[in-house]
Structure formats: structure tokens, C-alpha cells
Amino acid sequence: MNDTTTRGDVRVAVEDPSATDVLALLQEHLDDMFATSPPESVHALDVERLRVPEITFVTARSAEGTLLGCGALKEHAGGLGELKSMRTTAAARGRGVATTVLVFLLDEARRRGMDRVSLETGTEAYFAPARRLYARHGFVGSPPFADYTDDPNSVFMTLGLQVR
Known part of the structure; x- marks a missing residue:
């Protein structure tokens, strides 16, 4: 696994989601999801559900180590990956962190x-x-996947991958 990459002043690295600053960002993410969507439509994961073997959790940090954002990749059977927990701090929005x-x-x-x-x-x-x-980035609308079901509060998107 390539466990780090740097783009500009943003360093993305595999990290345990239980770091104090990450926990605060994940809690902010969960709070916003529950404030925005009905509980049955919230699919954000808490820290324990992000610490399972099928999930790779990454953070984006500045050169000084300030947390800028996070995201995760969940591996499903059949060659399917799922993006989870994409979040950028309020102070870092508009700087390309989510893209990185x-x-x-x-x-x-x-x-x-x-x-x-x-x-x-x-x-x-x-x-x-x-x-x-x-x-x-090329994602298009799709039907529900994995164990998701139709939900009027959800949009499902997918991207076919080609090896670079």
C-alpha cells in the first residue's frame, strides 16, 4: 500500500481514526449528518466502525500537521470499493483537500x-x-449497491476504474 502522498501543502496518509483531532472531526461529521438527514438515512460511520480491516482510513494534514480532512475506502466483495467519511474541516474548504x-x-x-x-x-x-x-471526477448516478436500499434521502454514485 502506498500509505502517503503529498500534493502541494497537503499530505494524505493512512492513519488510525482515534487521534484526538480526528475524533473531533468525525463527531462534527456525524452531528451534521444527523442534523441534515433523518436518522434512518444517515450512513456515516463512527470511529469503531472505521477501525475494521476492510476499511482504509486516511487523513489530510498540512505540512505543520494540522488536520484538514479525512476519508475512507471500504472494500466489498466482487471488486467494489466504497467511499466513506469524506470530510474537510471548515477552515480548509475550497483548498483542494477533498480532491486530494x-x-x-x-x-x-x-x-x-x-x-x-x-x-x-x-x-x-x-x-x-x-x-x-x-x-x-467522473462519478455518475447509480442504483443502490452493497446493502443499501432505495432511500429518497440518498443519492448513489459510482465510478468504473481503469488501472493507470
Whole structure:
């Protein structure tokens, strides 16, 4: 596994999600998800569910070590990867952090031989920037995948992968 990459002043690395600053960002993420979507439509993972073997969790940090964002790749059977827990700190938004994390996770999925990467995000206006980010990187709408079901509060997207 390529466990680090640097783009500009952003370093993405595999990290345990239980670091204090990461825990605070994950809690902020969960709080926002529950404030934005009905509980049955919240699919964000808490720290314990991010610490399982099938999930690779990464952080984005500045050269000084300040947490800028995070994301995760979950490996499913059949060559499917799933993006989870993509989050950028409020102070780092608009700086390309999410793109850097996304590119790292997509490269990791290719390295592992995954055929495609899918994701679930919300339908609300709050999630529009995320939907635009994924669309810019080639994700297209898709039906539910893995153990997801149709949900009027969810948008499902997928990207077929080619080995670079």
C-alpha cells in the first residue's frame, strides 16, 4: 500500500481514526449528518466502525500537521470499493483537500484491483458540493449497491476504474 502522498501543502496518509483531532472531526461529521438527514438515512460511520480491516482510513494534514480532512475506502466483495467519511474541516474548504483525499483513495482502489468505487451521499442542498466534487471526477448516478436500499434521502454514485 502506498500509505502517503503529498500534493502541494497537503499530505494524505493512512492513519488510525482515534487521534484526538480526528475524533473531533468525525463527531462534527456525524452531528451534521444527523442534523441534515433523518436518522434512518444517515450512513456515516463512527470511529469503531472505521477501525475494521476492510476499511482504509486516511487523513489530510498540512505540512505543520494540522488536520484538514479525512476519508475512507471500504472494500466489498466482487471488486467494489466504497467511499466513506469524506470530510474537510471548515477552515480548509475550497483548498483542494477533498480532491486530494479522493484521488488518493481512488488510486488505492486501483492498486487493490477494484473494478469500481461507489458512494452514498445525501439529496439535500447541504450535500450539493459533495455531489459536484464526485461528478467532476467522473462519478455518475447509480442504483443502490452493497446493502443499501432505495432511500429518497440518498443519492448513489459510482465510478468504473481503469488501472493507470
